Amino acid sequence: MTQPRSITQHLYQQLRAELISCKLRPGSRLRTSELSKRFGTSLSAVREALSRLVSEQLVHADPQRGFRAAPMSSEDLYELTETAMGIEAMCIRSALAHGDHDWETRLCDARDAVLKAPLNTKKEPKRISPSFAKAHHAFHEALISACSNARTLALRQLHQDQSERYRQLCIPYAPNDSLRSGYDEITAAAISRNADLTIKLVAEQFSRNVDRFAEALDSEQTVRFWIEEETAKGNANLATVS
Amino acid sequence: MTQPRSITQHLYQQLRAELISCKLRPGSRLRTSELSKRFGTSLSAVREALSRLVSEQLVHADPQRGFRAAPMSSEDLYELTETAMGIEAMCIRSALAHGDHDWETRLCDARDAVLKAPLNTKKEPKRISPSFAKAHHAFHEALISACSNARTLALRQLHQDQSERYRQLCIPYAPNDSLRSGYDEITAAAISRNADLTIKLVAEQFSRNVDRFAEALDSEQTVRFWIEEETAKGNANLATVS
DNA sequence: AACAGATAAAATATCGATAATCGTTGACAT
């Protein structure tokens, strides 16, 4: 955890996190006055942080009408998934070309971890457990960790975060062992340097639940999220930058 | 040309254009005070515009040390080219899948135009003529114009602009007819919906001159650009927003 | 009752000023 030097930097990270976690609801207005009050900073700092998020497509800026959290839609979800997978494919190709023995070890370790991680918790049986989600991400992170192209990796991070945002949609369903599928095959394909097969298998995993999320977005009912909405009254305090 | 509504918007577009054209030199410091003086606006407006460019990787922000134009390097050029081509490939696949008869017509027209455009001008015989460059861009634009994925298209634009920035490097050489190669073959491959071949041919065109630019960046001599550097004394005036 | 226009309230966009930070110069001691 790197200590942010400037207020703006801190605001940027904080707002980004709240947008990805959907604590700031998609489509909701982001009033600079509200945010500056909540974080105890000036308008300018908030505006600057929001401006950076505009280029990341996490925030939309209607000139003269202020900022709002980027909306969600099933169309965008499908497009995002396609784009993200294309970028993931680039990373995989590079990783398979550059991966050494260390990389293979990391990959196998990550595979073992994800196969052992608990799917859900007793408290929330209808939600994928944070530890499984973490292990899943770590696996794919390990897979592309040998990718040598910094630009592609940066793009991947952006789209990973965007996808993570969509996964905040509350869609209760009991996870089953089918979630464990793919990891073994992907690992084998990657180590044998079969890029096309690796990509195909990863793509299958990626698009597994997309339809479910898309349905939730298209349904008439208002969408629900796992996390609670941030209310205007909240009064977060800035950690003192020591 | 859409009339920008806000000062910040205008600044953003202006700065972006100057960064891509390398009027603002790669790696050079972007002092907010200088820029605000030059454009006759306040510091905040400049900071806000620069902040948006940070996420586009056209500007780097060292906390507490201000902004600077993103540097150039041969390593980055190679990575950019690879990434841009990967994105272009996604667009091509989508376009070939969705392209209708209209699209084929647009593509053929663009091909004819690029084959007729003059390679250079008498005034600058060692530089590719603007009209040929324009026709070249229009051709590839037409090729991907049937792509249905807005996110991929947006990414493409970003990387196109980044590549354009590198092409501002002054590398005099007399263009010859080999520059005309590829367009016929690409058009044919695209219309016959052979995605793999289309991509391969486009990739060849893309990477044609990369080495030349990379050499220029790696050479000991300071790099030169076609356009003149923007000096601090300049005094651009804001168009009155009517 | 419905609509148009005028007015008031809210929020945004912009500015100029202040505080914090960094880089540099120059004095001083070793």
Place this chain on the structure above:
DNA sequence: ATGTCAACGATTATCGATATTTTATCTGTT
């Protein structure tokens, strides 16, 4: 001569206030 430290100047980061624009409210008329 060289290295360290302090004070200065330059620049950035942040703030609070003002000007503009949008949105909501109210009034009067058809």
